[in-house]
Amino acid sequence: MRYLTTPIYYVNDAPHIGTAYTTVTADALARWHRLLGEGTFFLTGTDEHGLKIQQTAEANGVTPKEWADSTVVRFQESWAQLNISNDDFIRTTEPRHYAAVTELLQRCHDNGDIYLGHYEGLYSVPDEAYVTPAELPELERQGREVIEMREENYFFKLSRYEQPLLDWYESHDDFVLPKIRRNEALGFIRQGLRDFSISRTSIDWGIPLPWDENHVTYVWFDALTNYLTAAGFPDDPTRFEDLWPGTHIIGKDILRFHCVYWPAMLMSAGIEPPTNVFVHGFLTVGGEKMSKTALNQIAPADLIADFGVDGYRYHFLRDQPFGPDGDFSYEGMVARYNADLANNLGNLLSRVTTVVGSKCSGVGPAPDPDSALADVVSASLEAATAAWGRVAPSVALEETWKMIGATNAHLEQYEPWKMEPGADLDRIMGDALEVLRIVAVLAYPAIPASSAAIWERIGLEGSPVDARLPEAANWGGYPGGLPVAKGDPLFPRIKA
Numbered sequence: 066m067r068y069l070t071t072p073i074y075y076v077n078d079a080p081h082i083g084t085a086y087t088t089v090t091a092d093a094l095a096r097w098h099r100l101l102g103e104g105t106f107f108l109t110g111t112d113e114h115g116l117k118i119q120q121t122a123e124a125n126g127v128t129p130k131e132w133a134d135s136t137v138v139r140f141q142e143s144w145a146q147l148n149i150s151n152d153d154f155i156r157t158t159e160p161r162h163y164a165a166v167t168e169l170l171q172r173c174h175d176n177g178d179i180y181l182g183h184y185e186g187l188y189s190v191p192d193e194a195y196v197t198p199a200e201l202p203e204l205e206r207q208g209r210e211v212i213e214m215r216e217e218n219y220f221f222k223l224s225r226y227e228q229p230l231l232d233w234y235e236s237h238d239d240f241v242l243p244k245i246r247r248n249e250a251l252g253f254i255r256q257g258l259r260d261f262s263i264s265r266t267s268i269d270w271g272i273p274l275p276w277d278e279n280h281v282t283y284v285w286f287d288a289l290t291n292y293l294t295a296a297g298f299p300d301d302p303t304r305f306e307d308l309w310p311g312t313h314i315i316g317k318d319i320l321r322f323h324c325v326y327w328p329a330m331l332m333s334a335g336i337e338p339p340t341n342v343f344v345h346g347f348l349t350v351g352g353e354k355m356s357k358t359a360l361n362q363i364a365p366a367d368l369i370a371d372f373g374v375d376g377y378r379y380h381f382l383r384d385q386p387f388g389p390d391g392d393f394s395y396e397g398m399v400a401r402y403n404a405d406l407a408n409n410l411g412n413l414l415s416r417v418t419t420v421v422g423s424k425c426s427g428v429g430p431a432p433d434p435d436s437a438l439a440d441v442v443s444a445s446l447e448a449a450t451a452a453w454g455r456v457a458p459s460v461a462l463e464e465t466w467k468m469i470g471a472t473n474a475h476l477e478q479y480e481p482w483k484m485e486p487g488a489d490l491d492r493i494m495g496d497a498l499e500v501l502r503i504v505a506v507l508a509y510p511a512i513p514a515s516s517a518a519i520w521e522r523i524g525l526e527g528s529p530v531d532a533r534l535p536e537a538a539n540w541g542g543y544p545g546g547l548p549v550a551k552g553d554p555l556f557p558r559i560k561a
């Protein structure tokens with residue numbers, strides 16, 4: 066089984082185009098793998114413990130769990146709106162997760178990798194948080210009480226895993242992709258690894274350590290374990306065996322946790338590290354970092370209102386290559402939408418359905434088995450398949466759109482709208498319908514609802530979700546003789 070995950074997002078924050086970027090990308094990948102006929106399990110969820118949530122809940126006069134219950138809905142609704150096809154939604158406050166974290170902690174402890182130590186540092190009492198010396202002057206200016214704090218913490222012996230991690234990277238070349246992120250993780254390991262704190266006594270909103278109830282697990286140990294919980298760890302070994310190891314899709318901000326801490330924790334517990342960690346860059350808005358305080362976090366719903374769900378999904382998959390940082394601009398989104406969706410794909414669909422309506426009595430003809438477009442399709446299919454395989458949706462879609470471009474050019478060359486009904490016209494229209502059918506399958510991971518609409522308009526039964534690649538992209542699958550409907554534009558042009 067292919068097991069794909071997104072990070073679990075802090076339940077305190079609202080979904081924005083950054084968290085949606087990871088989620089949409091993971092969704093498209095999951096859909097792609099389902100098209101290939103692979104059993105796929107896709108997980109997302111929320112991270113609900115820790116000081117921030119405890120404090121916000123208190124400020125709102127509710128318990129932390131009540132607070133999480135009321136805010137988690139924002140993620141669930143947003144992902145439903147974006148047509149995210151997750152098979153499970155994990156919340157770290159669920160009993161199943163307590164069981165998994167407790168078991169993982171116990172295993173690492175039994176293996177001698179957890180010890181009691183001390184954490185020393187500056188602590189802001191009103192903020193209930195450790196602060197850095199650099200933050201001190203500002204806090205003092207605000208009259209906040211900052212003390213030297215020495216707290217008992219349990220530590221995980223990360224230092225013991227330096228060599229095992231280097232060996233793991235050495236023998237698993239594709240563990241972290243793209244390469245620049247792999248090098249970043251390796252560079253961090255080579256600098257020498259320090260043990261990290263895994264518990265707190267100053268917080269109580271969390272999962273208690275099984276051997277010392279005065280401590281709760283510090284958020285990262287808790288959060289990372291979600292990937293095991295949802296795979297059935299520890300109570301369903303058959304399911305776990307089937308799902309684990311998984312593949313994580315994350316942003317570069319949490320690379321160390323996923324590519325260094327996490328595999329070490331798993332090794333300590335005798336569990337295999339993940340198959341892959343795919344790491345993408347960060348989106349900025351007009352060149353600026355997004356943040357709550359800068360008030361520049363864009364909610365997906367605001368863009369969906371203008372571009373539709375598929376317009377939204379397509380933009381981020383096509384225009385924001387997976388890996389490097391990228392800048393979001395509304396103008397760029399309008400330009401891409403108009404060029405690729407309203408013009409290229411939208412035009413093809415409307416030309417074909419119009420001509421079939423007026424010159425073929427609304428009945429779609431079959432394609433020519435020897436069409437020149439068949440070669441274009443097979444070249445694009447090969448390139449798109451390779452691109453999805455290396456998590457490059459932008460390239461995969463670019464390749465898919467080459468078929469559309471070639472078919473529009475083909476129509477412009479023959480101008481079927483000026484032709485008389487007959488065998489020549491039928492051949493041209495059959496070829497174009499066949500390309501639309503194949504595009505509906507290949508673009509389905511990005512624009513699932515529109516793909517289904519195209520499928521229906523050209524008279525096909527079922528939906529692209531049931532198609533299986535590569536067979537579904539073999540030339541000649543459109544049977545002909547099906548009713549073709551014109552309908553409204555799928556992607557109305559947007560004025561810049």
Ligand code: MSP
Nearest residue numbers: 072073074075083084087112288289315316347348
């Ligand atoms: N709760 C932790 C993750 C625990 S996973 C075991 C956390 N949550 S988060 O809500 O802050 O989400 C971080 C993730 O959101 C990033 O890794 C990335 O996937 C996504 N993004 C958040 N801001 C982003 C951008 N500006 N651009 C792209 N992705 C961004 O960290």
